[in-house]
Amino acid sequence: MTTLNDLQTPALILDAGRLDRNLERMAAKARSLGVALRPHLKTSKSWDVAKRQMTTPQGPATVSTLKEAEYFAAHGVRDMIYAVGIAPSKLARVAAVNAQGADVKVIFDNEAAGRAISDFCEKQGVTIRALLEIDCDGHRSGLPPDSPELIKVARSLRPGSGAELAGVLTHAGGSYNATGPADMLHRAHEERDGVVRAASRLREAGLPCPIVSVGSTPTATFGDNLDGVTELRCGVYAFFDLFMLGLGVCRQSDLALSVLVTVIGHQKEKNWVITDGGWMALSRDRGTASQKLDQGYGLVADINGEPVPEDLIVVSANQEHGIISSRDGSAFDLGRYPVGTMLRIFPNHACPTAAQHPQYYVVDDGTEVRAVWPRIYGW
Structure with missing residues (x-):
């Protein structure tokens, strides 16, 4: 022994008993909110953890690098979102993973990226699904829900090119600065309302929006209503850490x-x-x-x-x-x-x-x- x-x-020590309890709490939370759980695998980067996080061995899952996408695809994961704005030079790797039977979706928030996805798909004769990134709280990248550019950017995925709009995605990174439970709940509502509003605008413009994706461990923990949202993404909840402890998560x-x-x-x-x-x-x-x-x-x-x-x-x-x-x-x-x-x-x-x-x-x-x-x- x-x-x-x-x-x-x-x-590096991992307490499996604590891990399993953390995973079950979040899975139960997603079920109670009536949404799919798309766990972020960037924290663990390990198949042994990922297969415990996901609801099926095929996904859904979120990744933060294409190496993760390749690694998890080799273990049979199919439904993945690469949740970092796509660099045009990486599209060939996305297509290569998808050619093996995966469905790796990318994200974008500008016309240049949308055109690059369209151009690549048209030239290579492949299909890549993409989600429009929404900035719900000014934390990082993405388009504000009410941006006048929203529809124009979405339409930069040219119909018939092979590039397909799969929906919208947001991350309430500002929740990491929350000051207490009430503030955290407010940020969870802000995250939900922003991405749902963006999805509604796309649909009103005649554009498809099957996926409405939100996610951060703090808002996932404190959120109480995800009406209009289809899936919940979060990752550090599997292990937690002192920063999450300090937030009261x-x-x-x-x-x-x-x-x-x-x-x-x-x-x-x-x-x-x-x-x-x-x-x-x-x-x-x-x-x-x-x-x-x-x-x-x-x-x-x-x-x-x-x-x-x-x-x-x-x-x-x-x-x-x-x-x-x-x-x-x-x-x-x-x-x-x-x-x-x-x-x-x-x-x-x-x-x-x-x-x-x-x-x-x-x-x-x-x-x-x-x-x-x-x-x-x-x-």
């Missing part, structure tokens, strides 16, 4: 992902414990610095995944060194953490932390490693 004590550190006991590190030394005069888990293992993400509770580079837990009583965080990180101290800088008994002690660090942001590692060491509410699940990298 392999346990966490047997592993070389740093190592999850509980500490829901955090499924952590990084196992080993104590390698101390700086007694500074009240520091030094580990072998630096920013190459944890990532440089400092997202909680803008929240009420700054978690440094991560929250320190014992090898069983229970936060240590001294309220320790990783206060600083070099490439391969993590520096642990008390949150307020006060002294604590360094002797409780001798060289060789293994600790687990809950990260600020699950996506970039997982991206640093080639595999998950899977436990189930304990320290026994019951499986090793590979994950992929790159674009």
Whole structure:
């Protein structure tokens, strides 16, 4: 039997019991709202996680890279949305995946991209379905629901070219700045209302809009009504992280992902414990610095995944060194953490932390490693 004590550190630990509970809660939420769940697979980038997230082995699913699309298509996933604005140079890869039996849909928010999709499809004699990206909250890319350009951009997919309008998609990224449950609910309504309004405008103009897609983990968690929406996308809900904890989206006991590190030394005069888990293992993400509770580079837990009583965080990180101290800088008994002690660090942001590692060491509410699940990298 392999346990966490047997592993070389740093190592990425996934608690399967917490993962499964997180997945079931979101699946139940989608069912209660009467919409399809199209989970985002960008956080896990792993078939072993994805097959637990999706409602069928064929999808639906969301991906953020074409490498993910290729990887999951090789495992039999068919219904995917590549949820990053399409670069014309990537259309050949989309077509190649689709030629193997998949239906990878792309997104766009401008006429140049729409024309590029049309030109490619017409020249290659292929069909690619595309969704118009809607900006529901000024967070990032997309067209505002009431944009005067909306219909014109949608029509840049030329009829008969092979490029087909599949619907509209939005992401309430502004929900990551929400200030409480009421604000989160408001943002969920804003997300829904914006994308539904855009869909209505397209239909009134005689354009098809079968898919009306919304999604972010915060709005998915707090949303109470998705009338007019067909599907829900979210991804980090599978693992959760300290940023989601700070938003009130999850509980500490829901955090499924952590990084196992080993104590390698101390700086007694500074009240520091030094580990072998630096920013190459944890990532440089400092997202909680803008929240009420700054978690440094991560929250320190014992090898069983229970936060240590001294309220320790990783206060600083070099490439391969993590520096642990008390949150307020006060002294604590360094002797409780001798060289060789293994600790687990809950990260600020699950996506970039997982991206640093080639595999998950899977436990189930304990320290026994019951499986090793590979994950992929790159674009």
